[in-house]
């Protein structure tokens with residue numbers, strides 16, 4: 379065993395070693411497609427679980443516990459022979475086919491970067507410091523804590539303006555995440571909070587959704603966007619499209635035309651970017667730090683380093699700005715890449731990636747959702763049901779599916795959610 383490999387203690391074999399960094403949608407699917415094929419698969423992730431991000435907003439809104447949407451990677455890999463290490467990638471040394479992590483070094487024959495994306499604050503320091511983001515399980519828990527904590531604080535304020543600032547919630551970004559969060563918050567305001575906080579006048583609480591572009595759900599059809607807008611208004615959300623948020627200082631949100639709002643809970647859901655990885659040439663990065671890849675997922679300038687999913691940018695005639703950063707793209711790219719890695723070994727020609735858009739959906743609340751499918755657009759009850767079924771089926775693990783279904787059923791019947799524990803942890807401000 380070489381000294382480098384010893385550091386991560388992965389055994390040497392005569393099989394080609396494929397190192398996959400990231401156990402999200404793309405990385406996990408790829409590992410599971412390749413492990414039976416005479417490769418040595420090593421999967422590294424800085425967390426020891428796979429996270430189902432589409433339901434993070436329900437964790438943030440006290441509807442689900444993080445464990446219901448997380449699945450331990452070691453459990454997924456039982457009996458597969460896949461080597462998993464909890465490690466954070468720091469640097470790649472392509473000329474040596476080697477990578478450096480926070481726990482040691484490792485050689486690879488093929489390296490796949492499936493590291494996803496992180497929140498993009500667009501270099502706005504104060505916004506980054508004072509707003510809440512929703513990209514990980516701790517982020518979602520922190521939103522839950524902050525919201526509940528601010529309600530507790532509101533009870534102790536005498537001045538009505540102070541009370542309002544603690545009750546108000548602003549969500550920045552009118553994509554699916556912002557829309558779903560705003561809808562879930564509005565349902566909490568309607569069904570749950572008045573019962574929990576009878577001493578507070580809920581008319582003092584405003585839920586505000588800000589979107590810089592002229593419409594919500596920019597990635598979906600005009601109809602979906604209009605319907606989602608209507609649903610949110612119906613639930614009592616203030617929707618401000620064409621309104622870029624200029625700044626936030628932890629107390630006041632600054633808007634165009636000299637308008638400002640006092641609000642203590644501000645959630646930033648206005649964009650994502652990728653983290654740069656040391657060792658990859660500057661020329662391989664495209665917009666928002668996405669790694670430029672060819673149609674076989676090879677990073678530009680590298681033969682044996684691949685990227686897939688949210689951190690990659692494949693440009694073709696149908697997708698001049700790259701594919702949408704959604705789970706389906708990561709899953710479909712993993713499927714193609716698994717086949718192409720096998721083809722490389724067999725000296726066969728590679729198959730270029732073709733994305734099949736299966737449609738997109740967003741839910742706003744009970745019986746309120748929008749769905750753009752390739753054959754038709756839906757809204758209302760049917761879209762909501764479809765959204766629920768698709769999400770339930772996509773969650774990894776039978777136990778998690780059952781837990782989510784039980785939580786949803788309980789909430790559906792009682793109009794309540796029972797997970798409002800305020801789990802304190804070290805705050806960032």
Ligand SMILES: Cc1cc2nc3c(=O)[nH]c(=O)nc-3n(C[C@H](O)[C@H](O)[C@H](O)COP(=O)(O)OP(=O)(O)OC[C@H]3O[C@@H](n4cnc5c(N)ncnc54)[C@H](O)[C@@H]3O)c2cc1C
Nearest residue numbers: 400402403404424431432466467493494687688703704705
């Ligand atoms: C709140 C939210 C809601 C969403 N809703 C939807 C939806 O409804 N439908 C949809 O299709 N998509 C949705 N998405 C997007 C979807 O989750 C992503 O497109 C998908 O997760 C991308 O898969 P991926 O494999 O590229 O990355 P991810 O699933 O993000 O996985 C990346 C993995 O890499 C690991 N990692 C990152 N950096 C390192 C490092 N340096 N070293 C080691 N490990 C590392 C991370 O821990 C993570 O496990 C949502 C995203 C969010 C945040």
